[in-house]
Amino acid sequence: MPLWWAERAWLGGPGTQPDVLLDVKEGRFASVTPGVTDPPPGAERLPGLTMPGMANTHSHAFHRALRGRTHERSGSFWTWREMMYEVAAGLDPESYERLARAVYAEMALAGFTAVGEFHYLHHGPGGVPYSDPNEMGLALIRAAEGAGIRLTLLDALYLQGGFNAPLAGPQLRFSDKDVEGWAVRVSQLASGRRLRIGAALHSVRAVGADQIAIASGWAADRGFPLHAHVSEQQAEQRDCLERLGRSPLGVFGDVGALGARFTAVHGNHFSAADISLLASAGGGLCACPTTERDLGDGIGPFHAVHAAGVPLSVGTDSHTVIDGFEEVRAMEMDSRSASEQRGRFTPAALAEAVTAGGMAAIGWDAGSLAPGRLADFVNIRMDGVRTAGADPGQVASAVFAATAADVHTVVVGGEPVVEEGRHLLVPGAAAEMDRAVRALAG
Numbered sequence: 001m002p003l004w005w006a007e008r009a010w011l012g013g014p015g016t017q018p019d020v021l022l023d024v025k026e027g028r029f030a031s032v033t034p035g036v037t038d039p040p041p042g043a044e045r046l047p048g049l050t051m052p053g054m055a056n057t058h059s060h061a062f063h064r065a066l067r068g069r070t071h072e073r074s075g076s077f078w079t080w081r082e083m084m085y086e087v088a089a090g091l092d093p094e095s096y097e098r099l100a101r102a103v104y105a106e107m108a109l110a111g112f113t114a115v116g117e118f119h120y121l122h123h124g125p126g127g128v129p130y131s132d133p134n135e136m137g138l139a140l141i142r143a144a145e146g147a148g149i150r151l152t153l154l155d156a157l158y159l160q161g162g163f164n165a166p167l168a169g170p171q172l173r174f175s176d177k178d179v180e181g182w183a184v185r186v187s188q189l190a191s192g193r194r195l196r197i198g199a200a201l202h203s204v205r206a207v208g209a210d211q212i213a214i215a216s217g218w219a220a221d222r223g224f225p226l227h228a229h230v231s232e233q234q235a236e237q238r239d240c241l242e243r244l245g246r247s248p249l250g251v252f253g254d255v256g257a258l259g260a261r262f263t264a265v266h267g268n269h270f271s272a273a274d275i276s277l278l279a280s281a282g283g284g285l286c287a288c289p290t291t292e293r294d295l296g297d298g299i300g301p302f303h304a305v306h307a308a309g310v311p312l313s314v315g316t317d318s319h320t321v322i323d324g325f326e327e328v329r330a331m332e333m334d335s336r337s338a339s340e341q342r343g344r345f346t347p348a349a350l351a352e353a354v355t356a357g358g359m360a361a362i363g364w365d366a367g368s369l370a371p372g373r374l375a376d377f378v379n380i381r382m383d384g385v386r387t388a389g390a391d392p393g394q395v396a397s398a399v400f401a402a403t404a405a406d407v408h409t410v411v412v413g414g415e416p417v418v419e420e421g422r423h424l425l426v427p428g429a430a431a432e433m434d435r436a437v438r439a440l441a442g
């Protein structure tokens with residue numbers, strides 16, 4: 001029976017608890033007991049601070065190939081998008097699987113135990129389906145299995161190149177031609193032990209309101225999480241208001257797409273009315289602040305969204321960095337810069353966003369160290385050069401001092417995936433990443 005004994009563990013709230021015994025049965029916590037000063041024999045000791053496994057709620061695995069390679073010229077989201085399309089054009093199922101396995105291994109090494117992959121690169125060049133039309137999604141599924149991380153495959157509907165604009169170039173690979181074709185294809189995917197299937201609508205640019213209505217109803221009938229890019233860009237917000245007389249979130253609201261399983265990704269340019277609409281519908285917001293600042297998207301109204309009671313999660317999105325601590329720290333720090341106020345979020349609220357908040361948004365019963373929950377957890381060194389001196393009695397020490405490099409042990413469903421900072425399934429993750437990216441980038 002797997003037993004771990006944590007020197008300190010975060011069980012919720014501002015403080016952490018000492019001497020916590022974690023008892024795991026069949027992949028879930030059977031008991032979580034603080035104050036066990038005399039651990040039973042056989043219990044594996046976890047030094048430092050132990051937290052729930054983190055959730056990376058919004059990922060496009062292939063964007064990782066662009067890290068450090070897009071900064072020579074000035075530009076915007078839209079010029080970056082052209083570089084991203086070049087990578088998309090060069091991928092096939094084999095190269096996608098190799099790259100994604102290394103990316104998911106990087107996530108596991110950073111303490112992520114689940115990822116929501118917002119998957120839109122479905123078909124071959126020119127939009128020709130592979131012999132199995134889910135071949136690209138299956139490549140992602142194999143990649144996640146290989147890296148030992150839970151995957152929610154958020155299969156994305158993408159039908160047009162912009163408001164009433166035809167698809168062009170690599171965008172053809174994203175499209176199922178119509179919403180019915182998308183639904184038939186996604187129906188062929190089945191959940192598994194560490195796999196969930198969910199739905200995504202790329203954006204109001206890529207999916208018209210009538211198709212949003214059909215697709216969101218289809219996803220709701222299946223109980224799928226439903227994610228969509230919403231108001232990432234000023235231009236999207238402005239064009240949508242001009243053409244449709246509604247904000248992007250308003251379009252989703254009009255057709256009944258909002259609800260407790262809906263997660264808006266970004267929301268950088270939400271109005272006060274958008275925030276009220278999302279809050280009243282019970283939907284969540286996934287912030288991706290390291291990507292948003294990389295792309296010059298603008299700073300989202302994270303604090304106002306949180307204050308309205310909207311559940312928050314975070315995603316590393318384009319993977320300019322893969323670090324859950326940095327992602328929630330960025331949410332706080334960018335909010336400080338925008339408001340000239342410190343402490344916009346409590347440290348516990350930030351820790352919740354990257355754990356329980358994210359897990360709920362992608363359909364996993366994980367994200368807290370509590371009996372009955374999936375036994376995903378992360379152990380952080382508190383004696384490294386970055387974390388030494390921070391108070392391990394406070395969760396703020398992890399949120400504001402730790403980085404992905406301080407993650408020591410990662411356990412998914414009671415099974416160790418990372419030990420002593422090394423990935424047990426992908427020990428050569430760095431070399432694999434190097435080969436996968438160079439094969440694409442030249």
Ligand SMILES: [Zn+2]
Pocket residue numbers: 058060118229265317
């Ligand atoms: Zn995205």
